[in-house]
Amino acid sequence: MDVQQIAEQVHQKTQVETTVRDVEKVMSGLARTSHFWEIVCASQKPFNVVAEIVEAMRSRGLVNIGEQGDIILTPEGEKFLSDNRIFAKKDYTCPTCEGRGIWREALSELAQKFDEVTVDRPEAILDYDQGYVTTRTVVSRIALIAERGDLEGKKLLVLGDDDLLSIAAGLSGLPEEVVVLEIDDRLVEYINKKARELGLPVKAEKYDFRDKLPEQYVGRFDTFNTDPPETLEALDVCMTRGLTGLRGEGCAGYFGLTRTESSLKKWNLFQQMLVNKFNVAITDIIHEFNHYVNWDYLLGSIRDDYAFVQVKPRLNWYRSSMYRIEVLSGFEKRENKPMPCELYIDEEALIYKPDNK
Ligand SMILES: [Fe+2]
Structure with a gap:
């Protein structure tokens, strides 16, 4: 029995490319902690790959x-671990900024205000693959966008906003205008109500990003922000909509991409899409910038065939890297048309249930 064998077996079972190093990383996570969700977080591998590696170890x-x-x-x-020279995962993350490289005490005030204002926020629901980020994350995201020069006096487009980034942006007093396009009626109503009460330059409208971008928003914004579902098709559609909303060169887009629902193979295909199809530069990728608050529907929506998976997470394990892309000169607007697509499920998705025969 060796690591190679486990990698091949897991690849076959999950249909997700799995290397010897992938298996080593999961084992290394396991040498650090016995909690499944912490292993998923530490190993940076798709959820189903981690589950199958643990199961392969259990069966052996x-x-x-x-x-x-x-x-x-x-x-x-x-x-086995010592024979294969596999060591416990190290963690030297900066505790002050939680590894984002962005934080100043002065931001605490915005964080506190955001918490007060959003205390009655709608809960995340499965229908739209929701799951929102921590307050610390949303405020850090505002700080990042501002620091890169993409917020103050600028027009911001937010595509999907269960994070309520629009409200944080409004409370910061920096952007000139924030438009939220969101599929969930509850959020559209909530954001508009808050904006009205607090006098924020924020407005939300119902929108399904498979529809073309409303004409009045084409080429209007300086910056877009989105937290896309992670099938390649959905990423394509999200980037198309975001970029269609931008004015042109020098404008920027921000979004999160996980390792939990996207293998590096998918990262590579997506990065090729960004560079070759959309002709943008990737200026930032900040590891685990976004931390998500645990959502209630998790255990009911994922596989229930392994007991070690059906465990309540004891940390904010679901994280994503923060991408910033910038539009270059010679930027061509893509055709603004409807794009039907599979939004949420591919074999790397959290809610994908492999057929275990
Ligand atoms: Fe730090």
């Missing part, structure tokens, strides 16, 4: 599953 007697779903290395497992 390398780990036992405790009563609470804890994943515990057996003596054979310990020996």
Whole structure:
């Protein structure tokens, strides 16, 4: 039995390319913690890949599953790791900025205000693949966009806003105008109500991004922000809509991309799309910038065949890297037309349930 064998078996089972190093990273996460969601977070591999690697180890007697779903290395497992020179995952993340490289105490005030204002926010629901980021994340995101010169006095387009970034942006007093296009009626209503009450330059409209961008928003904005679903098709549609909303060169787009629902293979295909199809430069990728608050529907929406997966997360494990892209000269507007597509499910999606035969 070797690591290579496990990698091949997992690749076959998940249909997601899985390398020896991938298996090592999951094992390295496991050497650090017995909590499944912490392993997913530490290993930076698609959720189903992590689940199948743990199961492969369980079936080989390398780990036992405790009563609470804890994943515990057996003596054979310990020996296997040491024989293969696999070591516990290190963590040297800066505790002040949580690894984002952005934070000043002065931002605490905005964070506090945001918490007060959004205390009655709508909860995340499965219908639209929702899950919102922590307050610390949303405020850091505002700070990042402002620091890069893409917020103050600028027009911001927010495509999908369960994070309520528009409200944080409005509260910062920096942008000239914020337009939210959002599919969930609850959020459209909520954001408009808050904007009215607080006198923020923010307005929300119902929009399904498979529809073409409303004409009045084509070429209107300096900056867009989105948190796209992560099928390649959805990424394509989201980028098309965001870029169609921008004025032209020097304008920027911000969005998150996970490792949990997107393998590096998908990252590569997507990056090629950004560079070759959309002709933008990728200026920033900030590792684990976005931390998501655990959402209630998680365990009901994912596979239930492995006991160690059906465990309540004890940390904000779902994270994404922050991308910033910038529009170059010679930017050509793409045709603004409807784009039907599969938004949420591919074999790397959290809610994808593999057929275990
Ligand atoms: Fe820091």
